[in-house]
Each structure stands twice: as structure tokens, then as C-alpha cells.
Amino acid sequence: MGKWPEKYVIGLTGNIGTGKSVVRRMLEHLGAYGIDADALAHRAIAKNAPGYQPVVKMFGRWILNDDGEINRARLGKIVFADAEAMKALEEIVHPLVLSAVDIIISRSRQRVIVIEAIKLLETNIHAMCDSIWVTAAPRETQIQRLVKNRKMSESDARQRVDAQPPAHLKTSAAMVVIENTGTFEQTWQRVVAEWQKIVPQTEKEPEALVSERKEKQFTFQILRGKPGNSAEIADLYNRLRPAARKYSREDVMAAFGEKAFLLLKVDSRLRGLIAWQVENLVSRTVDILMDPLVEADQCLPALVEEMEKASRDLQSEASLVFVPKRLAGLELMWKKIGYKPVNPPEISVSAWQEAALESAQPDSVLYFKQLRQDRVMRPI
Structure with a gap:
């Protein structure tokens, strides 16, 4: 039994580029609460966070951007080339991450928790988990993913992959190994099969129907999308974005x-x-599609409301909604539900601002709303 006796905690790890985040999100779709420990590590060294000054003192002010934030690419060039430097960084960051994980799990409502961490086995976190899952992929696949998805140069990607321990050290410690080399559907089926082994039959996958609303002369339903809806979702994209x-x-x-x-x-x-997605305690709505035959100002607030409910259940601190220009003009509607248009530099919290910059969508207007006053990460 792990540290949190009322929870079932999955520790999820794997070398870079093996698809850990994809598997974590699959588990979230099935009802688990996901924690990205690596994102928490980034947040722990943000400006004004507790790890910031120790890291700057250790590695020097040259790792800072003009705005005073730590440039993770510069820091990475040091620590991925020097094992002692990596160890020094981890000694600063890991205790802060562990504290944050403990706070988040203690506040979560979900029974199954998945902690994604590339250094899971090298820290105390693994000893607190009920099961260890490891994702695996061939070396060349890892490199291709880093080049394609993270826009790394091939040489940087190879350095990152080769700086990590051999994959067999992780897979040999695993209770579940997810070979993440096929299609999404193949990986999904594997994850579902493992999920069904740990979740009692009485705990069913969340119902698809979220709510039913009536506005004026029509009734509409809001449903949670499932992989089984993929064909009709694709049809909607093709119809509304020809x-x-x-x-x-x-x-x-x-x-x-x-x-x-x-x-x-x-x-x-x-x-x-x-x-939308919730990453690092920030909700990011990256796509909105509305049929012109539907009155958007009647239906869209209900969709946003349900997104916020789900996000609050995941302890999200803020909501970023990237609104297509056709719908951004509904200023009174957005104001009524608590959103305001902003530019990322106007957002006061660095983690929220970084999320806005990372998720920026072309031809859209960013609307912002703070979802909670008691910020989850403030205790550390």
C-alpha cells in the first residue's frame, strides 16, 4: 500500500519521447486524476517560486531571460551534459515537487491517481505508488518525436535521449509496460485493458451525458467526448472548417x-x-466549433460552464479560452460568464502566462478567467 491509503496511485515513467503524457491522458479519460510531476518541477523554479533563487545561485544569472525567468533551454544544456549538475538541480527541485504532489493528491476527489515523472524511479515517489507503469519506444522513434513535437534539432534530441539511463532499467522495474509504438487506438486498447484490472467492476467509466439544457425553443445535450465519437467529431471539423x-x-x-x-x-x-486540456493546473480551451445554425450565445456558455466544472474537479486555478474571431465578438456573453480578453503579458501569474504563450492559437482571441482564489501551489 502506498502513502495515500484511500487512493490507488499509478507511477508512470519512461524515457523521453516514449509517450508518457499520452498514456497519462488516456488514464484521465478513463477517470484517473493525472499529475505531471515534470511540469510541477518547471513551476517550482519559476520566478518567485521557492526553487528559483537556489537554482540561480547554483548555476548563475546567465541562465535567466531578460524578464528574469529561468531559461530552461540554457539550464538544460548544462545539466544534460553534466551528471553532477543534474544531481545538484534535482536536490533543489525534487523535495518541492514531492511536497506539491502530496498537496494535490490530498485534495483530489478521484480514487485513482496517475503521477507522470521521468525521474520516478530515481526519487522517493515510486515507493509511494501502488503500481509502476513504464512506456517504451525504440530510440529512433524517441528522437523523431522530439524533433517533430518539441521542435528540437536532431543533435539536441539525440543528446537528450542518450543522456538518460538505458530503457531496460525502467522496464525491468515495471509492473506494466506500455509499448507505445503503434497507433493511438492500439495503445488505448492496451491502457483500457490494464485499467479494467485495477478498477472494480462497480466503478464504471463516467457517463457520456453531462447535462441536458433547454434554451428558448430548443433542447440540447452536452456529452463527454469518447474515442468512440472520433468519426463524428472528424465530420464536424470537416464541415465547419472546410x-x-x-x-x-x-x-x-x-x-x-x-x-x-x-x-x-x-x-x-x-x-x-x-x-481543452488541464496541464500544470491551468485549463486551456484550444478549440471551439459551433454550427452557424445554432445560437452560440445560448449554447456556448453551457459548454464553458461544464468545462469549468470538470477543470475545477482537476484543481485548475485558471481558465484560458482561445476563441475564434467569429465568436470573440460576443463580448457581453463572455463578460456575463466571467471572462475578459487579455494578451498573455497582462496575466499576472507566470505559470498562467507561460501556459497562454505555449497554447496560443492562430486567428483567435484569448479570454481569461481565474477559477479559484486559493491557488493550489501557493503552500510550497
């Missing part, structure tokens, strides 16, 4: 590895959706 690239069912299946969907149905037909 100038964009064509989406296939497989494209949407893969998107479930990055985000969650809330679907709007009128008379059983899919008429709209929002897609």
Missing part, C-alpha cells in the same frame, strides 16, 4: 492523447464542441 486540412477518425483518435472534448448535440446531431 478550408483546413481534412480530419480523419484516426486524427481525432490521436487528439484524445492531448485533450478532452465536450460535445453539443441538438436532436441527436453533433452541432458543436469544445476541446
Whole structure:
């Protein structure tokens, strides 16, 4: 039994580029609460965070950007090339991350928790878990993913991959190994099979129907999107974004590895959706699609409200909504539900500002809302 006796905690690790985050999000779709310990480590050394001054003192002010934030790329060039430097950094950051993980789990409502951490086995976290899962992929696949998804140069990608311990050291310690080399659907089926072994039969996957609303003369339903909805979601993208690239069912299946969907149905037909993710305690709505035949100002607030409910359940501190220009003009509607248009530099908390910059969408207006006053990370 782990440190948190009322929870079932999965420790999820694997070398860089093996798809840990995809597997974590799959578990979140199934009802687990996901924690990205690596993102917490980044947050622990942000400006004014407790790890900031010790790291600057250890490595020098040259690692800082002009705005005073730590440039992680510069820091990475030091620690990934020097084992002693990496050890010094970890001695500063790991206790802060462990404290944050403890706070978040103690506040979570979900029974199953998944902690994603690349250094899971090298820290005390693994001893607190009930099960250890490891993702694996061939070396060349790891490098290709880093180049494609993280925009690294090939030489930087190879340095990152080669700086890590051999993969077999992780897989040999695993209770579950996820070979993440096939399609999203193949990996999904593997994760579902393992999930069903740990979740009692009485604990079913959350129902798809979230709520049913009536506005004026029509009734609509809001449903939680499932991988099984991939074909109709792809059809909606292709119908409402005809100038964009064509989406296939497989494209949407893969998107479930990055985000969650809330679907709007009128008379059983899919008429709209929002897609969002909660990363590092910040909600980021990155896609909004609304059929012009539907009155957006009647339906969109309900979708956003349900997104906020789900986000608060995941302890999200703030909501960032990237609104397409056609819907950004509904200023009174956005104001009524508590949002205001902002530019990322206007956001006061560095972690929220960083999330806004990371998730920025072309041809959209950023609307912002703080979801809670008692910030989860403030205790550390």
C-alpha cells in the first residue's frame, strides 16, 4: 500500500519521447486524476517560486531571460551534459515537487491517481505508488518525436535521449509496460485493458451525458467526448472548417492523447464542441466549433460552464479560452460568464502566462478567467 491509503496511485515513467503524457491522458479519460510531476518541477523554479533563487545561485544569472525567468533551454544544456549538475538541480527541485504532489493528491476527489515523472524511479515517489507503469519506444522513434513535437534539432534530441539511463532499467522495474509504438487506438486498447484490472467492476467509466439544457425553443445535450465519437467529431471539423486540412477518425483518435472534448448535440446531431486540456493546473480551451445554425450565445456558455466544472474537479486555478474571431465578438456573453480578453503579458501569474504563450492559437482571441482564489501551489 502506498502513502495515500484511500487512493490507488499509478507511477508512470519512461524515457523521453516514449509517450508518457499520452498514456497519462488516456488514464484521465478513463477517470484517473493525472499529475505531471515534470511540469510541477518547471513551476517550482519559476520566478518567485521557492526553487528559483537556489537554482540561480547554483548555476548563475546567465541562465535567466531578460524578464528574469529561468531559461530552461540554457539550464538544460548544462545539466544534460553534466551528471553532477543534474544531481545538484534535482536536490533543489525534487523535495518541492514531492511536497506539491502530496498537496494535490490530498485534495483530489478521484480514487485513482496517475503521477507522470521521468525521474520516478530515481526519487522517493515510486515507493509511494501502488503500481509502476513504464512506456517504451525504440530510440529512433524517441528522437523523431522530439524533433517533430518539441521542435528540437536532431543533435539536441539525440543528446537528450542518450543522456538518460538505458530503457531496460525502467522496464525491468515495471509492473506494466506500455509499448507505445503503434497507433493511438492500439495503445488505448492496451491502457483500457490494464485499467479494467485495477478498477472494480462497480466503478464504471463516467457517463457520456453531462447535462441536458433547454434554451428558448430548443433542447440540447452536452456529452463527454469518447474515442468512440472520433468519426463524428472528424465530420464536424470537416464541415465547419472546410478550408483546413481534412480530419480523419484516426486524427481525432490521436487528439484524445492531448485533450478532452465536450460535445453539443441538438436532436441527436453533433452541432458543436469544445476541446481543452488541464496541464500544470491551468485549463486551456484550444478549440471551439459551433454550427452557424445554432445560437452560440445560448449554447456556448453551457459548454464553458461544464468545462469549468470538470477543470475545477482537476484543481485548475485558471481558465484560458482561445476563441475564434467569429465568436470573440460576443463580448457581453463572455463578460456575463466571467471572462475578459487579455494578451498573455497582462496575466499576472507566470505559470498562467507561460501556459497562454505555449497554447496560443492562430486567428483567435484569448479570454481569461481565474477559477479559484486559493491557488493550489501557493503552500510550497
